Each structure stands twice: as structure tokens, then as C-alpha cells.
Amino acid sequence: MSTDAEGELAIETEGDIVATRHTVREVALALGFGITDVTRIVTAASELARNVYKYGGGGIVRWRRLGSRERSGIELQFIDQGPGIPDISKALEAGYSTGQGLGLGLPAARRLMDELEIRSDPGQGTCVTLTKWRAH
Amino acid sequence: MGPETLSVIKIKEILVVTLPSDPDDSTVAALQEKVLVEMERHQAKGVVLDVSAVETLDSFFARTVTETAQMIGVMGGRTIVVGMRPAVAITTTQIGLALGSIETALTVDRALDRVMLASSTTLESFQ
Numbered sequence A: 001m002s003t004d005a006e007g008e009l010a011i012e013t014e015g016d017i018v019a020t021r022h023t024v025r026e027v028a029l030a031l032g033f034g035i036t037d038v039t040r041i042v043t044a045a046s047e048l049a050r051n052v053y054k055y056g057g058g059g060i061v062r063w064r065r066l067g068s069r070e071r072s073g074i075e076l077q078f079i080d081q082g083p084g085i086p087d088i089s090k091a092l093e094a095g096y097s098t099g100q101g102l103g104l105g106l107p108a109a110r111r112l113m114d115e116l117e118i119r120s121d122p123g124q125g126t127c128v129t130l131t132k133w134r135a136h
Numbered sequence B: 001m002g003p004e005t006l007s008v009i010k011i012k013e014i015l016v017v018t019l020p021s022d023p024d025d026s027t028v029a030a031l032q033e034k035v036l037v038e039m040e041r042h043q044a045k046g047v048v049l050d051v052s053a054v055e056t057l058d059s060f061f062a063r064t065v066t067e068t069a070q071m072i073g074v075m076g077g078r079t080i081v082v083g084m085r086p087a088v089a090i091t092t093t094q095i096g097l098a099l100g101s102i103e104t105a106l107t108v109d110r111a112l113d114r115v116m117l118a119s120s121t122t123l124e125s126f127q
Helices: A014-030 A035-054 A105-112 B025-042 B059-074 B086-094 B108-126
Strands: A006-011 A059-067 A072-080 A115-121 A125-133 B007-011 B014-018 B046-050 B078-082 B103-105
Touching: A006 A014, A006 A035, A014 A035, A014 A059, A014 A072, A014 B025, A035 A059, A035 A072, A035 A105, A035 A125, A035 B086, A059 A125, A105 A115, A105 A125, A105 B086, B007 B025, B014 B025, B014 B108, B025 B059, B046 B059, B046 B108, B059 B078, B078 B108, B103 B108
Parallel strands: B014 B046, B046 B078, B078 B103
Antiparallel strands: A006 A059, A059 A072, A072 A125, A115 A125, B007 B014
């Protein structure tokens, strides 16, 4: 089981979506998340890894352990240099999508995680940061 | 069974399809056609989709399962999804995936009992 504090994975192939799920599961389990939260985190990661692969033209996922005396958590960043998201608030509405999907990825990730931040400029790519805190 | 393998077995007139724990998108997409082809080949009355190994049911996977159930319905069959893990049930419900319209059962045994009971009742009612 990986005990690194942070790491990075390329998302260039369909198989990398599966690899993202494996890695995020290991990291979340090692951080002590319960199985329901692990499933939420891995599901959110799967949605965003697919977005990077399908709509962003590939990219990376970066994971990082967050910890202080009070609380611990996990941060996941999905970064691509794709076309970007023209209307972020629309992209967060279920059912909106410019691609072939049903536009469920971002709204799903927002419901499953504690924090979601999107930085995107048309033509400059997209960076989505997800955070989940462990309940103590 | 490998992590990407779809297993299909026939019990009487019902297909029991076991989904792998962590399939890639191509495997998920291939599931649809494979199940429908097997259904026609075996003249099956229904399909029991065993998802007990599935650890992550994201929107793509859930949508494929829902669509497959609809397609089986169009072909005149019945679909029962069985064995969903509690954490998976919590997650898919929380993100609002429309699995609610699909018939479910806790175990394969219970699903088979239900389909077989339904077909024997139907036979009796015609006698």
C-alpha cells in the first residue's frame, strides 16, 4: 500500500481511468477513510478522470494527503490542457454537457466530495480540485 | 474470473450475468451487446445482473446498466439487478443516478426464485 504524501498519474488512455480508481482507492484507504467515503471518493475520481480523458484530451491527476492536528483529508487535482469549460456554473448543473456524456460528472463529484473548485479558461484547459475530509 | 471478464451462465430460462469488479469503459460498453446477443441465443426470459463484485458504479457504468435493462425490456425480457454493495448503493443514490426504475433483489437466489415463481404462476393461469 502506498504511503507517499503525494503523487501524480498520467491520464492518457482509457486504462488510466482504471489506474486512477486503483491509486485513489489505495490512498484513501491508507488515510483511514471508511468504505462508504472511499467509494464516494473513488467514484468522484472516476468521473473526473473520464472528463480529462474524453473532453480534455488527456492530462494528469495529482493526489495529496492533507493533515493537521485537527483533521486529515485527501486532495485530488485533475488537470488538462483541453478546450476548457465556457460556462462553469452550467457545467455544474446535472444534464449539461458539451460532449457525448450526460453531463453528470462534475455535479456528481460535487455531491460526493466536501469541496470542489474549478479553474478553467477557454483554450487554456481545466483544473478541478476535489477535497474530502475525514470524519473523526 | 479475471478483473475484466463478464461471466454469463444460463439457469433454466434465465441468464445470470456477473459483472467484473472494476471494468474499463470498453468492457462496460461491450456488456450491453453481449448480454442482448446471449439473450437472443438462449431465448432467455430474463437477466439477473449480479453487481456484487462491483466496487465503483460511476455515472457511465450506471447509465449503461440502466440502458441495458431497458433494451432487455424492449426484447421482452425482465432484468433484476442483484447484490449491490451498501457503499455503492449509497453513492449512486447520492449522485441521483436513475437506478430506481430497475427491479432489484438482495441475492441471485432471491432473484431466480422471483422470476421462476412468476413464470410458473403465468403457466398456471393459462391452464
